[in-house]
Amino acid sequence: MLSIFTGEEISAIWLSFKVALSSTLAIMPFALGFGLLLARRHFPGKTLLDSFLCLPLVMPPVTTGYLLLIFLGRRSFIGSFCEQFLHLRLSFTVMGAIIASAVVSFPLMLRAIKIAFEMADRRYEDAAATLGAPPLWCFMKVTLPLALPGLINGLILGFARSLGEFGATITFAGNIEGETRTIPLAVFSLMQTPGQESAAMKLVIISVIISFAAMAGSEILNRRMRKTLGGE
Amino acid sequence: MSLEFHGVRLPRHNFTLTLDVNIDDDVTGVFGHSGAGKTSLLHLIAGLERPSAGRLSFNGRVFFDVKKHIWVPPHLRRIGMVFQHARLFPHLNVRKNLLFASSFMAEKPDRKFFNEVVDLLELAPLLEHAVTRISGGEAQRTALGRVLLSKPELLLLDEPFSAIDMTLRRQILPFLWRIRRHFNIPMLIISHDLPDILRLTDKLLLMDKGNVAGKGSLTELVMEHNLLSAAGHAAAINVFDLTISAIENEDSVVMSANTGQAPKFYGLARPGMHSGMNVKAAIAPEDILISIRNDANTSARNIISGKIVNFSDHPARSFCRIDIGGGQNLLAEITRDSLHRLGLQIGSEVFCIFKASSLDIIPDNGATGS
Numbered sequence: 001m002l003s004i005f006t007g008e009e010i011s012a013i014w015l016s017f018k019v020a021l022s023s024t025l026a027i028m029p030f031a032l033g034f035g036l037l038l039a040r041r042h043f044p045g046k047t048l049l050d051s052f053l054c055l056p057l058v059m060p061p062v063t064t065g066y067l068l069l070i071f072l073g074r075r076s077f078i079g080s081f082c083e084q085f086l087h088l089r090l091s092f093t094v095m096g097a098i099i100a101s102a103v104v105s106f107p108l109m110l111r112a113i114k115i116a117f118e119m120a121d122r123r124y125e126d127a128a129a130t131l132g133a134p135p136l137w138c139f140m141k142v143t144l145p146l147a148l149p150g151l152i153n154g155l156i157l158g159f160a161r162s163l164g165e166f167g168a169t170i171t172f173a174g175n176i177e178g179e180t181r182t183i184p185l186a187v188f189s190l191m192q193t194p195g196q197e198s199a200a201m202k203l204v205i206i207s208v209i210i211s212f213a214a215m216a217g218s219e220i221l222n223r224r225m226r227k228t229l230g231g232e
Numbered sequence: 233m234s235l236e237f238h239g240v241r242l243p244r245h246n247f248t249l250t251l252d253v254n255i256d257d258d259v260t261g262v263f264g265h266s267g268a269g270k271t272s273l274l275h276l277i278a279g280l281e282r283p284s285a286g287r288l289s290f291n292g293r294v295f296f297d298v299k300k301h302i303w304v305p306p307h308l309r310r311i312g313m314v315f316q317h318a319r320l321f322p323h324l325n326v327r328k329n330l331l332f333a334s335s336f337m338a339e340k341p342d343r344k345f346f347n348e349v350v351d352l353l354e355l356a357p358l359l360e361h362a363v364t365r366i367s368g369g370e371a372q373r374t375a376l377g378r379v380l381l382s383k384p385e386l387l388l389l390d391e392p393f394s395a396i397d398m399t400l401r402r403q404i405l406p407f408l409w410r411i412r413r414h415f416n417i418p419m420l421i422i423s424h425d426l427p428d429i430l431r432l433t434d435k436l437l438l439m440d441k442g443n444v445a446g447k448g449s450l451t452e453l454v455m456e457h458n459l460l461s462a463a464g465h466a467a468a469i470n471v472f473d474l475t476i477s478a479i480e481n482e483d484s485v486v487m488s489a490n491t492g493q494a495p496k497f498y499g500l501a502r503p504g505m506h507s508g509m510n511v512k513a514a515i516a517p518e519d520i521l522i523s524i525r526n527d528a529n530t531s532a533r534n535i536i537s538g539k540i541v542n543f544s545d546h547p548a549r550s551f552c553r554i555d556i557g558g559g560q561n562l563l564a565e566i567t568r569d570s571l572h573r574l575g576l577q578i579g580s581e582v583f584c585i586f587k588a589s590s591l592d593i594i595p596d597n598g599a600t601g602s
Binding site for chain 1: 278306
């Protein structure tokens, strides 16, 4: 089965999953926290924070990657600190690919999660409180279940966005085979090489299948959630 | 129970709710126009809204005191609330909704209490249903059961009938009577429909534009306060607790109160009525005819003699209160013109005449139910 793929292709597919999964897991707690904060609390500077966090959504990914190079690159303060004391190079490594993916997919996940919390009707929380439910219990047993379909949607959107990340990754993490060359970068490289069109097509098809599976999976999950939530 | 509001202020967009009142009747109806501040009053008691000033205590426990920075959060107050729309948790079925509170309560309700509530509210056939698949009336009953199982010390009902159509209201009211009799929980019930409240209690709190406009029984409010200007038309109604003593000529029921020399009332018999049954009978003041002679030559079945206690003189409508014996009063509407024509005064003997079909009778299931 594996013999139909070249080593290069397998490495690209594996790397894509590794990067997307890592970035999704890394940003999930932040997206949940900020999503809840933005949906439920009123504080000065809220709109500013919201806009700032969502900036990578509207900025061209290449400029995001460029900014990452400036702030996290080898010659930056943070970059040199990490390299000197933690022996961790951020730019042009797998870590860089994960960071680029995370930064670009974060706003997408945040927005979906924020909307999910906004849609979870607070009046149910009031009802739970008058029944004597402590706030944490209220959150775990009422808010979270009500928001769950939207939260899962957010995670899948973030994951899918990570899988497709190109601009910020190639700028900040480069296009190094086995290190940062994910599926989109591999397709790009193959397209640049004469005679490799069919190999590129193969990766494109794989990419389509993965995306389709992710969307279908989220839809099935959503439908099942709705069923357990009782209809409408 | 004793609910004490001291200088409580809660700014709303169009007025400031101002409360300085003691509520001590076990069942009190809160009545007023929409936007009079009724729901905000309940939210203040439940802890769902924070006042800008003042102090509230319930049975000696301080719920909030703005000056002393005291604020008891809603989940520690033990105040149950039934909302306008049932607010059942959509992700839980009826049984799990009912048992919601039991998962974190210190003293969990036992199986016996659960069954008691389920039986009382006739929820047994619904237990495994999804809450999105039950009717409005069933949802309100489930909400009532859910709140009872959290063992509240006070029950707040925010227009529990408004989402339900007229015929279903009739079905919910008896459940409230049952709860009242069976569990003896104090209640504060909001409605913009006065007849609804009066079927539950005669003790009223009248709200108008964020203020308490009056407190007392209906007759007191109609006579002493400007109830009707705040309440609008068709608000006043006479309600009597009666027991059926006989059914005559197949279509007519005879009822009387359990007190000594109480008058007899006649109403239309409906299937299921039997003698010994407790009912609530209501008659609107405008349906009552006042005569100074006992005119037996009329088809109207109810001819009740009494003495005029006093008159109310509103610009819009005028009423007289008539003592009909047995400690009961009847409120009848009469034009000023008729007052003069008949020469009525305080103490005048009159006959109140109304048709059996005008009397609105609801079986009071609560008394026989448990």
